[in-house]
Amino acid sequence: MPFPASWDAGRSRGRLATALTAVHPYVQWSRGRTTVWALGGVGRGTAENVGAAADGGLETTGLGLGLGLVEARREMAVIGGGVRLGLRGELSWAHLATDAGGETLDALQAGVRRTRAGFEAARGWSRPSGMHLEPFGRLSVRQDGGARQTGVGLELESGVRLSAGPLRVDAQGRMLALHTASAYAERGGSVTVSVGEGAERPGLTLSLAPRWGAAQGADMLWQEQLHRPWGMPAGSDERSVDARVSYGWRLPRRLLVAPFGGYGTGWGRRRLQVGATLGSLDADTRSSAPVRLEASGERHLLRQGGVDHRISLLGVVTFGARPAATSALRAVR
Structure with a gap:
């Protein structure tokens, strides 16, 4: 998963690139009105700085990634007619963090953390025709820390x-x-x-999914596709669009294969993606059973020049009569 970028400091110029292989196991557990998400992540790779050495050569160092997330929600009451x-x-x-050493890239580290807590409300209406409408809103207090913006804030979300x-x-907004x-x-x-x-x-x-600014809040952590490509930086007003098409074919032994393709643009890059999912079907061969594998490759064309590549593998297994618990493993390279 390379991330090339150019730098310019006076008469010195160079190019910074990283390559990272990461694994992110996660699990969802539900019981009654309570749902809990937990995510972990570790990764190793390299960072290269072309032009930073005294002779204008190449610096290389090891790169490590660690992350974690725990999120919980609980429905407390139903009031006001639903x-x-x-x-x-x-x-x-x-x-x-980069490995220890004496080069420019060595012994560098950066970390971010966030704590968020709040209330949410939703009201659903269903029609005999099968249509369902549900407005919702959230009010949260959050604390940001680490290398990015720090402080305490009040966050509002609403949508339908x-x-x-x-x-x-x-x-949603x-x-x-x-x-x-x-x-x-x-x-x-x-x-x-x-x-x-x-x-x-x-x-x-x-x-089709158009977005504007910092549109993704807490919900980006509740979806199966944890690595939404290149989220907007905080405070950005730039617009982006993602499109995807897939087609599912029924196979023998109640299997379902669905090739897909995607295209996205925004935040200084264009993204092309191709892949396929393989899952099992219930006995009626119409609805999916809780076993699915997905493999995909992505190509990112950068506005300032250069190309990023990504290979992803996702596995999902759901246990119980209902989707009560989900565990998955995704490797990104």
Whole structure:
């Protein structure tokens, strides 16, 4: 997973690149009104700085990554004719460091951490036709620490979810209403529209997801695709769009294979992705059983020049009559 970047300091110029292989096991557990997510991550790789050495040559050092996340939610009560109230909390951290030594790149480290806790509310309406509409809102207090912006802030999120047959729409916006850091702000919005369920059932699936600014809040930690490509930096107003198409085919022994392709643009790069998922079907051969593998490759074309590549492998296993617990392993290179 290389990340090339150019630097310029006076008369000196160079190019910094990293390559990282990481593994991220995670698990989801649910019981009654309580749901818990836990994620860990370790990675090793190299960092290279071309042009930093005294002779304009190449510096190379080892690179290590560590991260973790624990997030929990609990539905507390139902009031006012169906409004569900709940509590939600999160603790996350990440640390990146280079190996010890005497070069410019050696003995560098950076870490970030965040604690968030708050309330959420949602109200759903269903029609006999199968349409379901659910507005929701969240109010959270968070504390940021580490190498990025530090301080305490108040975060607001609101949105609406709509499902009608194969059509699903998820629209949401978020903003950092208050923060103790001077002149620091976050805001953004996103809309995800999908038609079909090709990754879960036989058939075609199309999805389109435009985003603006820092649109992804706590929900980015609750989805199976943990590595959403290149999230927006805090405070950015840049826009991005992701599109994906897949088609599921039924195979013998109640298996389902779904090749897919994706395209995304935003934050100084274009992303191309191809891959396939392989899963099992329930006895009725229409709905997916809780076993799935996914493999994909990505190519990122950078605005300032250069190319990134990524290979991903995802495995999901769900235990119990309902999706009560999920464990998965993803390796990224």
